[in-house]
Amino acid sequence: MIVVNTGKFSLITIAVGAVVMAFSHWVNVDYLYFASYTILQFIVLATAWNILGGYCGYVNFGSAAFFAMGAYSSVFMHKFFPVPIPVLIVIGALVSGIAGLGMGYLTLRLRGSFFAIATLALAVVLQTLVVNWDFVGGSRGAYIIRPETLELPGGIEINYIEYLFFLMLSLAVFAIITARTIERSQLGFGFATIRDDEMAAEASGVPTLRVKLIATTISGAFMGMAGAPFPYYIGYLQPSSAFGLEYAVNSIAMPMIGGTTSWIGPLVGAILLGSAQQYATVTISSAVNLLIVGLMLVGFVIIAPNGIVGLVQERLRKWRQP
Template sequence: MTSATAVENPGRKVQAQIGTPMFAALATGVAVLFYVALALIGNEYLYFSGYVVLQFVVMATAWNILGGYCGYVNFGSAAFFAMGAYSTVCIYSIGTEYARSGVGKILGAIPPPVLVPLLIAFAGIIAGLVGLGMGYLTLRLRGVFFSIATLALSVVLQTLVVNWDFVGGSRGAYVIRPNEFPLLPGGFIAYLFVLMLLLVVVALTLARGIERSRLGFGFTAIRDDELAAEAAGVPTLRLKLIATTVSGALMGMAGASFPYYIGYLQPNSAFGLEYAVNAIAMPMVGGTQSWVGPLVGALLLGSFQQWATVTISSVLNLLIVGLVLIFFVIVAPNGIVGLVREWRRKRVLRKAVRP
C-alpha cells in the first residue's frame, strides 16, 4: 500500500513520506480533536466564528490550486463562492415555492441535515462546470488579462443574480436554518461547522495530493514557464482546465452551506469583496508554493478578522487585510512558509560550513 502510493505520488524531495490515504486519516484525526475541543468549551459563538475561518481555509486552498500552483491569479473567487451559495438558494426555493408539485415535493421532504451535504456536492458540480467554462473562455489569456477576465465573470454573474427574482434578486432570499440537530451538542450550527471541517480535510488532502503528483509538477512547470512546459510535453491547456475546475468546485462547495449559516442571503454579501480579497491574501501571506501556506494564512488572517470584528470594527477588517498583504508582498513574497524554509535552509548551510 505505502510503496504503491510512493510510486504514484513521487515526493518532491525526501520529505516525510506520508501517503495520501495516511494524510487524510491524520487530517481527519486533527479535525476530530479540534471539534471535540470546541464542544468541550461549549460556547456556541465559537462555532459561528470557527465556521467562517474554516470556510476561508477552503477558499484559500482552492484559490491556491490555480493561483499558487499554476500561477493564474483569479480575482473572481467571490463569484464561485456565490455560485455555491445561490445554487443552494435555488434548490431551497424549488423546495418551498413548488412544495406541491413533483420535484419540489421531493426536495421539500428531504430533512435539512441530509439536504445540506447533497447541496454541497451539487454546488461543487455547478461551480466546477462554470470553472471549466471560464477556463475555456479565458485561459488563452495570460497574466493580468486572465485576472481581469475573472473579475468580469464575477460582475456578470452578480448582475445575473440581481436580476433573477426566483433566487431573491436584489432583495435577497431567506433560507431557514433549523435550530436543533439531535446528534451533536451545539445544534445545527455545530453541524454546519462539522461539514465545513470535513470539507477542509477534503480540500487539504486534494491540494497536498496534487502537489506531490505528476499533475503538480505539470502545474509548477506551467507557473514557471508555459512555453518550456509545452516543449517538455506538458499538455498545458488540459492541466489549466483541471485546475480551474477543481479550484472552482471547491470554492462553490465552500459557499454551498453559507445561506443556511447566514439565514438571509443578499447578492452583496455573497459576492462580497472580502471573499475575493481574502482568497488571494491568505495564500499570499501563508505562502503559495505548498498546501500549508493557505492553511496557515487562512487560520491566521481568518481568526484575526473574527477577533477584530468584535473588538475593533467589522468595517476596518479588509483594510487591515490589505495592509498585511502589502507588507508580505514587499517583505516576504514567499509568505510565512517561504520564510520558514529560507530560515531552515540557512541553518543547514551554516551547519555545513561550521561543523
C-alpha cells in the same frame, strides 16, 4: 526531511479534524462555532484559490463568483426542492466546477493580468445576473430560516450551528488532503510546469490546456462547496454579501501571506488572517476587516514575498548551511 505518504497524511489530517471537532463539542459555545466556521470557510476558499493561483500561477479575482454560485445554487434548491446540506454541497461543487471549466475554456488563452481581469468581469456579470433573477430573491435577497437543531437518526438532537461547523470542518480537511495529494502527483508537476514556463511545458509533452482546465475545475468546485452551506449559516443571503469583496480579497491574500507553493501556505494564511479578522470584528468593528487584510498583504509583500512558509524555509536553509 520526513516524507509522509498520501495515505498517512490523510489519516493525520482527518485525526486533527476529529480532535478539533471533539474540542469544540467539549467547549460548546455558539460563538466559537460561528467564528470558527468563517475561518474554516476561508481555509477551503484559500486552498481552492491556491490550486489555480499558487500551483499554476493564474491569478483568479473572481473567487466571490464561484463562492456565490455555490450559495445561490443552495438557495435555488431550497426553494425548488429542499435537500440535505451535504447534497447541496455536491450540487454547489458541480455548478461551480462546471462554471470553472467554462471560464477556463473561455479565458485561459489570456495570460497574466488579462486573465485576472477576465475573472473579475465574470464576477460582475454573474452578480448582475443574480440581482435580476427574482426566483432566488433578486436584489432583495433571500431568507433561509435555519432550524435550531438537527435531529440525527436515533433521536439525538444536535445544535444546528455545530452541524454546519462539522460540515465546513470536513470540507476543510477534504480540501487540504486534495491539495496535498495533487502537489505530490503527476498533475502537481504539470501545474508547476505551467507556473514556470508554459512553452517549455508543452515541449516536454505536458498538455497545458487540459491541465489548466483541470485546475480551474477543481478550484471552482471547492469554492462552490465552501459557498453551498453559506445561506444556512448567514440566514439571509443578498447578492452584495455573497459576491462580497472580502471573499475575492481574502482568498488571494491568505495564500499570498501563507505562501503559495504548498498546501500549508493557504492553511496558515487563512488561520492567521481569519482569526485576526474575527478578533477585530469583536473588539473594534467589522469594517476594519478589509483594512487589516490590506495592511498585512502590503507588509508581507515587502517582508516575505514568498509568504510565511517561504520565510521559514529560507531561515531553515540558512540555519542548516551556515
